[in-house]
Amino acid sequence: MRAVMFALALLPLAACGRGEQAAPSQQAIAGREIPMRFARTFRVVERDGYRVVDMKASVVSWGAKAVGQEQFQRLVLVPRGAKAPPLTGDLAGATLIRTPVMRIASNYGYQEAITRVLGINDRLVAVGGIKSWDDALRARVRSGAVRQIGYGWHSPPELDALVAAKPDVLLMTMEDMASVGAKPRIEALGVPVVPIFLDNEPDYMGRVDYVRLVGMLAGREREADAFAQMVARNVDALKKAAAAQPTRSVMFAWFGGGDRWNPTIRNADAKLLRDANGRNPFEEPDDPRRDSFNQVSTEELIARGKDVDCWIIRDTHSVPFRDVATLRRFKAYRDGCLFAADGMFKPAADAFEYYDMGTIRPDFVLGDIVRMLHPALRDRPFRYIRPDTKVPR
Secondary structure: OHHHHHHHHHOOOOOOOOOOOOOHHHOOOOOEEEOOOOOOOEEEEEEOOEEEEEEEEEEEOOOOEEEEEEEEEEEEEEEOOOOOOOOOHHHOOOEEEEEOOOOEEEOOHHHHHHHHHOOOHHHEEEEOOOOOOOHHHHHHHHHOOOEEOOOOOOOOOOHHHHHHHOOOEEEEEOOOHHHHHHHHHHHHOOOOEEEEOHHHOOOHHHHHHHHHHHHHHHOOHHHHHHHHHHHHHHHHHHHHHHHOOOOEEEEEEEEEEOOEEEEEOOHHHHHHHHHOOEEOOOOOOOOOOEOOEOOEEHHHHHHHHOOOOEEEEEEOOOOOOOOHHHHOOOHHHHHOOEEEEOOOEEHHHOEEHHHOHHHHOHHHHHHHHHHHHOHHHOOOOOOOEEEOOOOOO
16 A cells, blocks of 8 residues: 555656546647547647647556546647757646657557558567567567566566667556556656556557557658558448348457456457457446456356357466366356357567557457358458367366
């Protein structure tokens, strides 16, 4: 508790209660808005030769609720060589970033996927570690050409390695209050931080808009826009095909041990099931202040999920579940429609493309779910979510 209170004390944000006027640095910026079709965690406005990006989201603890204050960051993107506006008035407290950024630090795998599709992996000077799906990047990390700053799963970046890398910017996913507390220290050391709230997006297509944000930072806006449009077209085609099939029931629930299961309930992951024309018995309203899943007991899983047509029973976090008598109570098990989200795995690197490229290619993930639920649409192999070959019989 003391550590959490210390982290909160470091936050440079002013709380705004009901009826209070927001601090000037959080007032909505005037200017020509650059539309983001799906993103809800950031907004981009262009004015006077520069851009302002407002980013706002909560830090949500794994499998639970938001902790601490809602985070806010204002970025001012100014082309190299152009005169920067004074960081006063509605820009007070903002972070100035010169674009295009040429030296990038990253603390999460899907950020590497973003730089890869934009063709700028050569600009990475620091990454989380050696669990990269990309073989060439992993080799550069192993050689020491790219620094290791630690993944943002449960801890902030390693500061010595980060500063030594001399990045223009740090793309920083924050999954706990320790990382939030480290952010002011990183900025004080001269490293501009771009918070990445991709997992807070209630629509999986909002994650794709983050490719556009990084494209703006890196001077690859045209490539980013083309990528986002391609994914949107693919998603629309999959949704249309699925809608023409009979609706089938589905759950994505993996075993966490100790009589606890983790079903997908809300937000972007639940929307993938819904858009595949699946009916999820665990679905609840979206809530950006809660994680996509909650824990339930085996008893509740049986009560609500025993009649589902298909079940994604495992992912890479799952504890093996070997109670065949319990499994036989589920229609999906008896009918042989059990799947596992563990495809595209490189064991030697402990790397899963599902958590890398799959995050910004929801068309890949949706395609797997559509083919799982609707056998008539199985026109190609499964990629990430595939028939489970390890379930006991």
